[in-house]
Amino acid sequence: MKIAVLRFPGTNCEFDAQYAFEKLGYTTQLIWHKEEIIPKDTDLVVIPGGFSYGDYLRSGSIAQFSPVMKAVVSYANRGGKVLGICNGFQILTEIGLLPGALKRNNNLHFISKIQKIKVINSNNTFLSKCHKNEILNIPIAHADGNYYIDDQGLKELEANKQILLRYCDESGNRVVVNGSVTSIAGICNKEKNVFGLMPHPERALEALLGSSDGVKMLQGFEQ
Amino acid sequence: MKAVVNVYLKNGVLDPQGKATHHALESMSFTGVNDVRIGKQIILQLQSEDKEQALIEVKEMCEALLANTVIEDYDIEIK
Numbered sequence: 001m002k003i004a005v006l007r008f009p010g011t012n013c014e015f016d017a018q019y020a021f022e023k024l025g026y027t028t029q030l031i032w033h034k035e036e037i038i039p040k041d042t043d044l045v046v047i048p049g050g051f052s053y054g055d056y057l058r059s060g061s062i063a064q065f066s067p068v069m070k071a072v073v074s075y076a077n078r079g080g081k082v083l084g085i086c087n088g089f090q091i092l093t094e095i096g097l098l099p100g101a102l103k104r105n106n107n108l109h110f111i112s113k114i115q116k117i118k119v120i121n122s123n124n125t126f127l128s129k130c131h132k133n134e135i136l137n138i139p140i141a142h143a144d145g146n147y148y149i150d151d152q153g154l155k156e157l158e159a160n161k162q163i164l165l166r167y168c169d170e171s172g173n174r175v176v177v178n179g180s181v182t183s184i185a186g187i188c189n190k191e192k193n194v195f196g197l198m199p200h201p202e203r204a205l206e207a208l209l210g211s212s213d214g215v216k217m218l219q220g221f222e223q
Numbered sequence: 224m225k226a227v228v229n230v231y232l233k234n235g236v237l238d239p240q241g242k243a244t245h246h247a248l249e250s251m252s253f254t255g256v257n258d259v260r261i262g263k264q265i266i267l268q269l270q271s272e273d274k275e276q277a278l279i280e281v282k283e284m285c286e287a288l289l290a291n292t293v294i295e296d297y298d299i300e301i302k
Contacts, residue, residue: 058291065288094291101293103232106239148236148294179237 001026001222004042006072006088008033008063013049013085013202020202020218021046033066044081044221045072047088049141049200059102059144060090069095081125081221082194086142089186089196098189098196099157100149105142106179112141114210115177117185117199118168121161124192125223129216135172136165137211138199140185145198147180147187154181160190165197224269226281227300230290231262265289274301 003021007014007030018028029039038045053062063069069091076082076097084092092098105111119127119134130136149157157163165186167177174183178198186197204214232238238260245259267284271277281299290297 057288061288061291093293101291103236103294104239106237108239108243146239179239 001043002041003028003044004031004038005046006031008052010052010054011050016202017046017048033068036067038071038075047084047091049086052087060094063091064095076194084196092196097194099153102144103146103148104144105146110143115140116168117165118172120163120166126195126220128220136213139203140199142198145178147184149181162187225302226267228265230295230297233296236294277301
C-alpha cells in the first residue's frame with residue numbers, strides 16, 4: 001500500500017504518521033504543500049496533525065488554498081481515500097470535503113490526554129477492522145476540536161452512517177470532552193472515502209506507551 | 224478605500240470565549256451585561272475607488288476565506 005503524507009508549513013505529525021504506516025509495512029512518501037499532483041498509484045492520502053499556517057484566521061483555513069489541496073479534492077472526487085487527523089480534519093471541513101466545522105473547545109483549554117472513543121459505525125474502510133460499539137483508547141491533543149453541525153446536517157450524518165467515533169467513558173456512555181455536537185470525534189463523507197477525526201491513532205501503536213488501539217484503525221485501509 | 228470586516232459566531236452557536244468573559248465581568252461586579260459575544264475584525268486596504276465593486280469583492284473574500292459560514296456571520300463596512 002502506498003501512502004502520501006501531506007506536509008504544510010506548521011504540520012508537526014507528518015513523521016509520526018510516516019513512522020506508524022511504515023511500522024505496519026506500508027510505503028510512505030511526504031508531499032510538500034506546493035506539489036500540484038498526488039503521486040500515481042497512491043492508495044491513501046493522509047493529512048496529518050499540527051498547526052498549518054500557525055492556525056492563523058481559523059485552524060485549517062489557509063491550508064485549504066495550498067496547491068496540493070486542489071489535487072486532493074480531485075483525488076477524493078475520483079474515489080481516492082483521504083484520512084485527515086486533527087488539523088487534517090479541520091482542513092477537510094474548511095475545504096468542504098467533510099461537513100460541519102471545528103470550533104474552539106468549550107472549556108477554552110488545549111486538551112492533551114488519552115481518551116476513550118467508541119466506534120459508532122464500522123461499515124467503512126477506515127474502521128473495517130474494528131467492531132461497532134468497540135471502545136478504543138486513543139490520544140487526543142487539540143484546542144479546536146469542538147465539532148459543530150446544524151440539526152439538519154446531524155440528521156444526515158446519522159441517516160447515512162457517517163458518524164465514525166464518539167468520545168465516551170469506560171462503559172461506552174457519551175462524555176463531553178470539548179463540546180462537540182453529540183460528542184462526535186470523527187466522521188466520514190457520504191461516499192465513505194474521506195475520513196476525519198480529532199484523535200491521533202498514529203500515536204497509539206505500543207501498549208507500553210499507553211495503547212496500541214491505533215494499529216487496527218490504520219490497518220483498516222489495507223483491503 | 225478601506226473595508227472593515229467583522230466576523231463573529233452565528234446566533235445559536237455557543238461562544239465559549241464570550242461566555243468566559245461574561246463570567247469575568249460579573250465577578251468584577253459589572254452586573255448589567257446580558258450577553259458577551261467575541262468576534263474578530265479584519266481591516267483591508269483596497270486599491271479600488273468604486274464602493275459598490277469593493278463591496279462585491281470583499282463579500283466574495285468573506286465567503287471564500289475570511290469567514291467560515293458554517294459557524295460564522297460577517298458584516299462589511301466600506302470607508
